[in-house]
Amino acid sequence: MEHKREYWFDLGLLTAIPVRGARTVQVPRRDIAVFRTANNEVFALENKCPHKGGPLSEGIVHGRKVACPLHNWVIDLESGHATGADHGCARSFPVKIENGRVFIDMGVAAAA
Numbered sequence: 001m002e003h004k005r006e007y008w009f010d011l012g013l014l015t016a017i018p019v020r021g022a023r024t025v026q027v028p029r030r031d032i033a034v035f036r037t038a039n040n041e042v043f044a045l046e047n048k049c050p051h052k053g054g055p056l057s058e059g060i061v062h063g064r065k066v067a068c069p070l071h072n073w074v075i076d077l078e079s080g081h082a083t084g085a086d087h088g089c090a091r092s093f094p095v096k097i098e099n100g101r102v103f104i105d106m107g108v109a110a111a112a
């Protein structure tokens with residue numbers, strides 16, 4: 001069985017991410033949007049809407065979803081799937097909070 005390598009990279013304080021907003025992180029192959037919900041949960045999705053590539057980081061977070069700023073598709077932050085009648089999926093990445101700081105699994109985020 002192949003062992004999955006984890007490499008948790010420190011993205012800084014949770015409080016540096018706007019509530020119900022996001023900040024972006026650039027990794028070698030993609031831009032990632034790291035979202036903070038009103039309940040201080042964090043989620044990370046590729047910063048590219050599954051519709052036409054809109055910047056999800058500029059959308060409004062409501063609950064555990066974000067509305068794309070371009071044509072208002074609503075994307076589930078946990079799965080990256082479009083909701084409602086729309087179909088498509090933004091890739092999601094593992095994130096966690098420890099001692100008020102946000103970490104992303106760079107082993108997954110920077111992989112192909």
Ligand code: FES
Pocket residue numbers: 049050051052053054068069070071072073
């Ligand atoms: S690009 Fe996101 S809804 Fe169209």
